[in-house]
Amino acid sequence: MRLNHWFLPLFWCSLLLFSHASAAVVPNMVGVLKGASNEQSVTTELSVHQKYEYKDEFKRDTPRGTLEGFTQAAYEQDYVLAAKYLDLRYLPDGMAKGKGAEYASKLQAIIDRNIWVDLDQINDSPRGKDNDMLPAYRDAFGRIKLESSEVSLLLQRVPGKQGSIWKISNATVAKIPTLYDQLGYGPVVEWFVDNIPEGRLFKVNLWELTLLVVYLAAAFLVVIPITWVIKFIILKSNYALKEELGYIVAGPLRFFIAVVLDRAWMAHSSISAMALEMVNTGFLLFIAVVWLVWSSLGIFQAGLKRRWLAQNNQQGASLLGPLTNFVRVIFVALAGLVWLEHLGFSASAILAGMGIGGVAIALASKQSIENFIGTITLYSAAPIKVGQLCQFGAIRGTVEQIGLRCTQIRTLDRTLIHVPNAKLAEMEIENISEREKIRFKADIRLDYETSSEQLKGIIADITAMLEQHKEVDESPLRVTFQGFGLHGLQVNVFAYVGTTSFPTYQLVAEALHLGIMDIVVSHGSRIIPVAPIAARI
Numbered sequence: 001m002r003l004n005h006w007f008l009p010l011f012w013c014s015l016l017l018f019s020h021a022s023a024a025v026v027p028n029m030v031g032v033l034k035g036a037s038n039e040q041s042v043t044t045e046l047s048v049h050q051k052y053e054y055k056d057e058f059k060r061d062t063p064r065g066t067l068e069g070f071t072q073a074a075y076e077q078d079y080v081l082a083a084k085y086l087d088l089r090y091l092p093d094g095m096a097k098g099k100g101a102e103y104a105s106k107l108q109a110i111i112d113r114n115i116w117v118d119l120d121q122i123n124d125s126p127r128g129k130d131n132d133m134l135p136a137y138r139d140a141f142g143r144i145k146l147e148s149s150e151v152s153l154l155l156q157r158v159p160g161k162q163g164s165i166w167k168i169s170n171a172t173v174a175k176i177p178t179l180y181d182q183l184g185y186g187p188v189v190e191w192f193v194d195n196i197p198e199g200r201l202f203k204v205n206l207w208e209l210t211l212l213v214v215y216l217a218a219a220f221l222v223v224i225p226i227t228w229v230i231k232f233i234i235l236k237s238n239y240a241l242k243e244e245l246g247y248i249v250a251g252p253l254r255f256f257i258a259v260v261l262d263r264a265w266m267a268h269s270s271i272s273a274m275a276l277e278m279v280n281t282g283f284l285l286f287i288a289v290v291w292l293v294w295s296s297l298g299i300f301q302a303g304l305k306r307r308w309l310a311q312n313n314q315q316g317a318s319l320l321g322p323l324t325n326f327v328r329v330i331f332v333a334l335a336g337l338v339w340l341e342h343l344g345f346s347a348s349a350i351l352a353g354m355g356i357g358g359v360a361i362a363l364a365s366k367q368s369i370e371n372f373i374g375t376i377t378l379y380s381a382a383p384i385k386v387g388q389l390c391q392f393g394a395i396r397g398t399v400e401q402i403g404l405r406c407t408q409i410r411t412l413d414r415t416l417i418h419v420p421n422a423k424l425a426e427m428e429i430e431n432i433s434e435r436e437k438i439r440f441k442a443d444i445r446l447d448y449e450t451s452s453e454q455l456k457g458i459i460a461d462i463t464a465m466l467e468q469h470k471e472v473d474e475s476p477l478r479v480t481f482q483g484f485g486l487h488g489l490q491v492n493v494f495a496y497v498g499t500t501s502f503p504t505y506q507l508v509a510e511a512l513h514l515g516i517m518d519i520v521v522s523h524g525s526r527i528i529p530v531a532p533i534a535a536r537i
Contacts, residue, residue, distance in 0.1 A: 374421030
C-alpha cells in the first residue's frame with residue numbers, strides 16, 4: 001500500500017522529534033544546569049559546587065560560577081540577569097552599558113552556534129587557571145574560528161562589592177557586534193526568534209524546532225513539483241515498468257531528495273549547535289535510503305522477472321521474490337548497524353551480543369531454519385517448479401510459489417495449501433508435469449458367448465486402430481487376451497498417447513474408447529460389467 005506522500009514531512013518529523021530527542025543523551029552545560037529536578041543532575045551539580053562555596057549572590061566568585069550563572073540565565077531567557085555577568089565597562093564608541101541584555105542575547109547565540117562549553121573543564125577557584133599563557137586576571141573559555149583568524153572568548157576578574165569577581169571580559173563584549181554579524185543569526189532566523197513564542201521542547205528552543213519543520217516543508221515544496229513532472233513524463237512513455245518507476249520517483253526518491261536538501265539547509269542554517277546535535281541523528285536520511293533501496297530492489301526484481309518469464313524460465317522467476325526479500329533484510333540490517341555506529345554505538349559490540357543471543361534464537365527458530373534449508377534443497381535439486389502439476393502424498397495440485405518458508409499448492413478443487421518446505425523436502429513427490437507422454441490403458445470384458453474367431457478379429461481391429469491413430473505412439477503398443485475371468489473374457493489394451501497435455505489426452509482417450517466399443521459391436525460381441533446385472537423381471 002502506497003503512502004500518502006503529502007503527509008510524509010509531518011509524519012517523519014514528528015517521529016524524529018519524539019524518538020530521538022528523548023533518546024539522545026547529549027552532554028552539555030545546559031543539561032547540568034536545567035536538570036536539577038532529577039537526582040543525577042543534582043549529584044552532578046554538587047560535585048561541581050563542592051569545590052568552592054560561593055559568596056557572591058550571582059556565583060561570580062570563580063570562572064565556572066560566572067559561566068554557569070550566565071548560561072542558566074540565558075537558558076531561562078532572562079537576558080537582563082545574564083547582562084550582570086558581562087563586564088560593561090570601557091566599551092568602545094557605539095556600544096552602551098544599557099544594551100547589556102542585547103549583548104548577552106547575542107553572545108549566547110554566538111556560543112550556541114559555534115562552540116560547546118563543558119563546565120567541568122572550567123576552573124572553579126577564585127584565582128582562575130594557572131599556566132594558560134594568559135594574565136592572572138584572565139581565563140579563556142572558548143575559541144571561535146573565523147575565516148582568517150581565531151577569536152578567544154575571555155573571562156576577566158574585576159572589582160566587586162565584596163572583593164574581586166569574574167565576568168565575561170569587556171574585550172570579548174566589545175567584539176560581540178562584529179562576531180554576531182559574521183556568526184550570529186541571520187534576518188530569517190531573527191524573524192522566527194521574534195515571532196515564535198518562547199519555550200523549549202527537549203531542551204531545544206521552539207523557534208528552532210519550528211525552523212526545522214519549515215526547512216523540511218520547504219524542501220518538499222521544492223521537490224514535489226519536480227518529481228511530479230518527472231513521473232508524468234515516465235507514465236506517458238512506453239517503458240514496460242513505468243508504473244513501478246513512477247511510484248519510486250513520486251515516493252522514495254522524492255523523500256530522499258527532500259531530506260538531502262533539508263540537511264544541506266540545516267548545515268548552513270543559524271540554529272544552535274545543541275539543536276543540530278539533538279536532531280541531526282541521520283534518522284530521516286536512514287529512512288530515506290532504506291526506502292529508496294528497498295523500492296529499487298523491487299523494480300529490479302520486476303524487470304528481471306519479466307525478462308526471465310519471456311525466456312520461459314519460471315523457476316528462476318519464482319526464486320526472485322524470496323531472494324529479493326532476503327537481500328532486503330540483509331541490507332536493512334547492515335544499514336541499521338551503520339546508523340547505530342554513526343550515533344556512537346559500537347557495531348562490533350552489537351554483533352557480539354547478537355552472536356550470544358543467536359544461540360537462543362537459533363534454538364527457538366529451529367523449525368524456521370529447517371524450512372529455510374528445505375527451501376535451498378528445493379531450489380538446488382529442483383524436483384518441482386512453479387506451474388507444475390504434482391502429487392504430494394495425498395495432495396495433488398499445481399505449484400504456485402516456492403517461498404522461503406513454505407510452498408503454495410493450488411489443488412484441483414482450487415483451494416490453496418501451504419506446505420512447509422522442510423516437510424516437502426522429505427516427501428515422495430510425483431511430478432506429473434515431467435512426464436513426456438501419457439499412458440492409455442483399458443481393461444475390457446467380453447461376453448462368454450464370444451467365439452475365438454470374434455475375439456481374434458476384435459484384437460486385430462483394436463490393434464490396427466491404435467497403430468493408425470496419429471496421437472498414439474508406435475511402441476509400446478499391446479492388445480492381449482489375458483484369460484478367462486470370473487464374469488467374462490478379459491482383454492487388455494495398453495498404449496501411450498504422445499502428449500503432455502491432459503486435455504489433449506482426454507480427447508484421444510475418448511476417441512479410442514468409442515472406437516473399441518464400435519469394434520466389439522461390429523464383431524457381434526458385447527462388453528459386460530465386472531459384476532453381472534440382474535435380469536429384470
